[in-house]
Amino acid sequence: MGAVYRAQDTRSNQVVAIKLLPAEYLNDLGLRATFERESRLVATLEHEAIVPVYEFGEQDGQPFIAMQYMPNGSLADRLVQGAIPPEETARILERLSWAIDYLHAQGVIHRDLKPSNILFDEKDLPYIADFGIARPVFQIQQPGRASGGTPAYLSPEQASGEENIDGRSDLYSLGVILFEMLTGRLPFEGETPLAVMLMHLHDLPPSLRAVDRSLSPALDEAIQRALAKRAEDRYSSAGELFAAFQKALEVRESEGLQEEAISAASNESLLKAQPGSDGLPHGQGSTSAISHSAEVPVPAGDKVADQVPATTEGWQGIHFLSLYLVTVFGIMLAASLVAFIRIGPKNGSEGILMSYDGGAVNLINKSRLPIDLAGVVFRRISADGRATASFPASRWLELTGKTQPLLQPGTCYQVLRTEAAPVDLKPGEKLPVPPSCRELKGWLAASDPDWLFWVAEGDSVSFQVIVNGLLVQTCSLASGICQFILPQP
Numbered sequence: 001m002g003a004v005y006r007a008q009d010t011r012s013n014q015v016v017a018i019k020l021l022p023a024e025y026l027n028d029l030g031l032r033a034t035f036e037r038e039s040r041l042v043a044t045l046e047h048e049a050i051v052p053v054y055e056f057g058e059q060d061g062q063p064f065i066a067m068q069y070m071p072n073g074s075l076a077d078r079l080v081q082g083a084i085p086p087e088e089t090a091r092i093l094e095r096l097s098w099a100i101d102y103l104h105a106q107g108v109i110h111r112d113l114k115p116s117n118i119l120f121d122e123k124d125l126p127y128i129a130d131f132g133i134a135r136p137v138f139q140i141q142q143p144g145r146a147s148g149g150t151p152a153y154l155s156p157e158q159a160s161g162e163e164n165i166d167g168r169s170d171l172y173s174l175g176v177i178l179f180e181m182l183t184g185r186l187p188f189e190g191e192t193p194l195a196v197m198l199m200h201l202h203d204l205p206p207s208l209r210a211v212d213r214s215l216s217p218a219l220d221e222a223i224q225r226a227l228a229k230r231a232e233d234r235y236s237s238a239g240e241l242f243a244a245f246q247k248a249l250e251v252r253e254s255e256g257l258q259e260e261a262i263s264a265a266s267n268e269s270l271l272k273a274q275p276g277s278d279g280l281p282h283g284q285g286s287t288s289a290i291s292h293s294a295e296v297p298v299p300a301g302d303k304v305a306d307q308v309p310a311t312t313e314g315w316q317g318i319h320f321l322s323l324y325l326v327t328v329f330g331i332m333l334a335a336s337l338v339a340f341i342r343i344g345p346k347n348g349s350e351g352i353l354m355s356y357d358g359g360a361v362n363l364i365n366k367s368r369l370p371i372d373l374a375g376v377v378f379r380r381i382s383a384d385g386r387a388t389a390s391f392p393a394s395r396w397l398e399l400t401g402k403t404q405p406l407l408q409p410g411t412c413y414q415v416l417r418t419e420a421a422p423v424d425l426k427p428g429e430k431l432p433v434p435p436s437c438r439e440l441k442g443w444l445a446a447s448d449p450d451w452l453f454w455v456a457e458g459d460s461v462s463f464q465v466i467v468n469g470l471l472v473q474t475c476s477l478a479s480g481i482c483q484f485i486l487p488q489p
Contacts, residue, residue: 002019002020002021002022002035002065003019003020003022004017004018004019004020005017005018005020006069007066009054009066015069016054016066016067016068016069017066017067017068017069017070018064018065018066018067019064019065019067020062020063020064021035021062021063021064023062026061026062032063035063036063038065039053039056039057039063039065040056041108042056042065042067043056044106045102045103045106045108047098047099047102047103048095048098048099049095049096049098049099049102049125049126049127049128050099050102050103050127050128050129051067051068051070051119051127051128051129052067052068053065053066053067054066054067054068067129068121068127070119070120070121070127070129071120071121071122072119072120072121072122072124073119073120074115074116074117074118074119074120075092075115075116075118075119075120075126075177075181076114076115076116076118078115079115079180079181079184082184083181083182083183083184083212084181084182086182086215086219086249087249089178089181089182089245090242090245090246090249092118092126092181093174093178093241093242093245094242095125095126095127096118096126096128096174096238097237097238097239097241097242098238098239099127099128100113100128100167100170100171100174100238101237101238101239103128103167103170104166104167104170104237104238109165109166109167109169109170110128110170110173111149111158111165111169111170112130112149112150112153112173113128113153113170113173113174113177114150114152114153114173114177115177115180116130117129117130118177149173151193151194151196151197151200152176152186152188152189152196153173153176153177154173154197154200155168155169155170155172155173155200155231156172156200156201156229156230156483157169157231159197159198159200159201159479159481160201160475160479160481160482160483161475161476161478161479161480161481161482162473162475163474163476165231166231167237168231168232168234168235168236169231170238171226171234171235171237171238171241172226172227172228172231172234174226174238174241175223175225175226175227175234175241176227178223178226178245179205179208179223179227182208182212182215182219182223183208183211183212183215184211185211187205187206187227188200188203188205194355194435194480194481195435197480197481198353198355198435198436198481201229201353201481201483202229202353202366202436205223205224205227207220207224208220208223216248216251218247218248218249218251219245219248219249221248222241222244222245222247222248225244226241351366351367351483351484351485351486352364352365352366352367352371352407352483352484352485352486353366353436353481353482353483354454354475354481354482354483354484355434355435355436355480355481355482356454356480356481356482357480358417358455359416359417360414360415360416360417360434361414361415361453361454362412362413362414362434362437363393363396363407363412363413363414364410364411364412364434364436364437365407365408365409365410365411365412366410366436366483367409368409369409370406370407370408370409371406371407371486372406372486373393373394373396373397373406373407373486374393374394375467375468376392376393376465376466376467376486377390377391377392377393377465377466377467378390378391378392378393378453378454378463378464378465378466379391379453379463379464379466380452380453380454380455380457380460380462380463380477381460381461381462381463381464381474382458382459382460382461383459383460383461384459387464388457388458388460389449389450389451389452389453389455389457389460389463390450390453391415391450391451391452391453395444395451396413396442396444407441408439408441410437410438410439411437411438411439411440411441412433412434412436412437412439412440412441413440413441413442413443414434414440414442414443414444415443415444415445415446415451415452416443416444416445416446417446417452417455454477455477456477456478460477461476461477461478462474462475462476462477463475463477463482465482465484467486472484472485472486
């Protein structure tokens with residue numbers, strides 16, 4: 001949105017950064033209002049880890065913000081070189097957590113935390129910058145606002161266009177940043193922004209250790225909680241996240257010391273077990289230069305099968321192999337159990353995903369059970385709360401002729417915005433299957449203008465999901481993604 005220049009204050013001779021609204025946007029009232037809102041907001045924020053603003057205003061019709069110059073670049077610049085060590089990550093996280101909790105205490109949600117918005121001063125201290133789409137909580141709760149943000153770092157609730165987001169959305173973005181710092185890569189990468197947003201909504205993040213085996217399970221657990229799909233499953237504050245991260249580092253150090261002690265003890269035991277020059281373990285017997293392997297005579301009456309060799313190397317090998325196999329089997333079993341717990345069967349009402357663009361809307365059952373669409377109505381809503389279009393889900397049921405309005409798991413329906421499509425209802429086997437849908441069960445052309453509930457018209461800003469007169473979800477027309485769960489009977 002802005003162009004940033006390195007400049008010098010002629011009064012104080014101080015080097016500063018000046019953010020300007022580019023000339024081509026000066027007549028864009030929306031962007032101009034956003035720029036001015038950022039100016040007013042950041043001027044009210046005073047925290048040691050938030051980029052200080054010296055002055056803001058307008059010069060010859062050009063809005064500007066003058067702020068502290070950050071000579072050591074951004075976190076994004078550093079990530080070009082690869083992963084950042086956990087100890088350095090903790091140092092950066094500590095200051096960021098103070099600033100983020102301060103913002104939330106002021107009722108402000110940043111909504112665009114990412115590496116390029118984390119800058120470093122001459123002392124290499126990190127600061128949070130760029131509050132262009134930050135919002136006070138009371139403004140976010142107003143219906144119809146676009147989610148904004150950067151797809152790679154969006155929380156699931158931002159990706160789905162939810163309006164009532166809170167500080168835990170920023171904590172998810174912070175979790176993505178930490179994942180990238182520790183591994184050198186993003187948890188979700190796709191060919192398009194929409195694909196990445198869908199991953200944030202539905203895919204489990206990979207394990208840190210799947211990317212880098214040197215990272216500890218404790219660190220992995222700390223980051224996974226920050227990346228929980230549901231806001232209530234995440235940390236309650238950035239400070240809590242930092243405390244968990246710090247504790248994970250201490251556990252890793254403790255485990256490292258234990259491994260060193262075990263390794264040293266093991267080496268010492270092996271050294272003592274090695275035969276000396278007399279064939280006995282070190283520290284026993286004489287220092288004869290003759291190397292030999294004695295055999296124990298078999299007493300009369302004993303069976304050959306009961307003989308015990310004097311050297312136990314063979315038995316040690318078998319014992320070690322047995323332990324190894326048992327350990328490997330145990331690890332595999334534990335991993336399977338963890339995987340089952342994480343991705344195994346859950347409640348069947350995990351919800352519906354809607355994806356939409358100018359041409360079509362797709363309704364996809366993402367749960368593991370059939371979903372009843374009876375009584376579901378979609379309504380386009382204007383900025384002042386008026387319903388300007390309405391589409392009952394029962395229209396889809398006419399595609400199948402079934403009396404039970406069930407959407408099976410992994411299947412989807414479509415409404416197409418095209419005058420060229422036939423207006424009669426028919427199966428859609430020849431249409432391309434939308435992402436996340438295994439089988440397209442049917443489609444219809446929006447012959448009735450009111451069926452275009454997801455298309456902006458006039459002052460329309462959002463659409464609602466209504467079930468038997470109950471408001472279930474409100475989604476932004478601009479976001480292209482909507483997710484909701486229907487109430488169970």
